[in-house]
Amino acid sequence: xxxxxxxxxxxxxxxxxxxxxxxxxxxxxxxxxxxxxxxxxxxxxxxxxxxxxxxxxxxxxxxxxxxxxxxxxxxxxxxxxxxxxxxxxxxxxxxxxxxxxxxxxxxxxxxxxxxxxxxxxxxxxxxxxxxxxxxxxxxxxxxxxxxxxxxxxxxxxxxxxxxxxxxxxxxxxxxxxxxxxxxxxxxxxxxxxxxxxxxxxxxxxxx
Numbered sequence: 415x416x417x418x419x420x421x422x423x424x425x426x427x428x429x430x431x432x433x434x435x436x437x438x439x440x441x442x443x444x445x446x447x448x449x450x451x452x453x454x455x456x457x458x459x460x461x462x463x464x465x466x467x468x469x470x471x472x473x474x475x476x477x478x479x480x481x482x483x484x485x486x487x488x489x490x491x492x493x494x495x496x497x498x499x500x501x502x503x504x505x506x507x508x509x510x511x512x513x514x515x516x517x518x519x520x521x522x523x524x525x526x527x528x529x530x531x532x533x534x535x536x537x538x539x540x541x542x543x544x545x546x547x548x549x550x551x552x553x554x555x556x557x558x559x560x561x562x563x564x565x566x567x568x569x570x571x572x573x574x575x576x577x578x579x580x581x582x583x584x585x586x587x588x589x590x591x592x593x594x595x596x597x598x599x600x601x602x603x604x605x606x607x608x609x610x611x612x613x614x615x616x617x618x619x620x621x
Contacts (some may be wrong), residue, residue, distance in 0.1 A: 443525035443550035497554035508580040
């Protein structure tokens with residue numbers, strides 16, 4: 415079972431990534447063999463290795479392609495939406511049930527603790543996500559949306575912890591009332607907004 419007739423190399427790679435995301439999420443990293451992914455994609459092991467050098471490389475590539483990217487998707491769809499609103503939308507989504515691929519990040523994080531071949535690429539992946547978030551925070555601070563005293567790196571780290579932790583604490587394990595969760599998020603995000611300047615303060619320190 416080699417490359418399928420009429421299928422391009424790019425299409426074969428996409429097949430492999432889709433199959434990897436589904437198989438890893440279903441069986442876990444340790445429980446998945448390269449042959450399982452090749453079979454699910456309908457290609458040979460040799461065709462798989464023509465695109466990916468190892469199971470670890472395939473795991474991180476699948477995560478990059480199919481991992482949760484709700485924030486980036488929302489931002490791309492509406493770049494004029496305030497960062498405060500983006501944080502609230504994402505925060506309200508965190509406690510909800512994910513599809514199978516949504517748990518791919520869990521498999522990658524667990525595998526990274528045991529396998530240095532996974533840990534190295536995962537450090538790069540997480541670092542890229544943190545940098546992207548920190549840049550978004552800096553842009554919001556420059557536009558006056560977020561308090562400039564807030565550390566972009568620390569806020570990015572908090573967002574990563576919440577997002578990745580939510581993949582572990584699923585609704586099957588614990589649920590939260592939607593209204594109560596939304597109210598808490600509003601309080602937390604509100605604390606990131608620059609403090610309002612009172613008329614008395616402006617009179618004392620005119621611009």
